[in-house]
Amino acid sequence: MGTLHIVSKSPFASSALADCLRVCGEATILLIEDGVNAAIADNKWIEPLKREGLTVYVLQADCEARGLSQRIDSEFTLTDYAGFVRLCCEHTPVISWY
Amino acid sequence: MSAGAAKTAGFAKPANSPVSLTFALLVLGGVGSQSQISALNFTRAALGAGHRVLRVFFFSEGVMAGSAQNVPAPDTDAIAAQWSALAAAHQIDLVVCATSAVRRGVLDSGEANRYDRAITLQNGFEISGLGQWVEACLLADRTLTFG
């Protein structure tokens, strides 16, 4: 089973995403809380998030809360809390970056 | 790349439910941090999907969630009360790390006596050592941190 990396801080405020991307290799990333900011279309973090071997999910509730629902890059998959739970079931270990 | 309709993955529970897993959660964020709400929402979703949440261990700033002294914003339920209610309904251990707790003024009757302070721990929570977190890691199928 693959590793799930959960990033909950904005890449514009914290090194959490940068640190994660440096060392995660091929993995699944879930962006939650302020971490969803990384998925805003056309920002500088989009390209690193789209590198080969990464699958990125974005928590929908956090996008909606921040008025970002229509601004998320269309290639990322929005998910709900049920999906968040399922991702945790389908991956191990689960590591949080914050 | 354009913005707009990102793909949405619906995760409806299938008729034949997948295996039920046991989760242990470590919560580090204070009451002003969204991590408490994320952990609560995750717990509700996990329970709703038929999984078990064995223990939620509050550590570092996260111990503040266990204070009965917190007065929530109007029309909001206190974080502590939300956790207590979930725990009571679903047999979840709510454990506050002893060292982190006393440093931040979260005290049960034992600690309050020892340090001559007021009791501040919310009903439904217990104060204990990091061993409870390590034990939870051993017993759970998945461990998850909200920081």
Place this chain on the structure above:
Amino acid sequence: MAAMKKSFLLICRRAPYGQALAREALDVALTAATFDQQVALLFMGDGVLQLLKAQQPAAIAQKALDKQLAALPLYDVETIYVEADALQTLGLALSDLVLPAQPLSAAAIAEQIAAHDIVLGF
């Protein structure tokens, strides 16, 4: 439960003294070790500074973290990794650190993450 053993990897990313989390992560490592678990620590990013020798935090009213870390081998926690890129970024050599540490490349870190049962980020 006494027989159950899992492998724990603690990833320490924060600089020392600016907040309590570095020391709190150490408490987790020591507790897991006293429960006879397999514990490894990875210091990455700012976290490598936790291992820097000759810290003198008396003037900021704190206990020396490097001395606490140096005690890890006494608890049978001897697997210490450091992120090679972070050492380079900060201009540090292995000899600047209070503990013997194995430098890891990014790819090697990904392998270590995947190889552990429980990975806790601090």
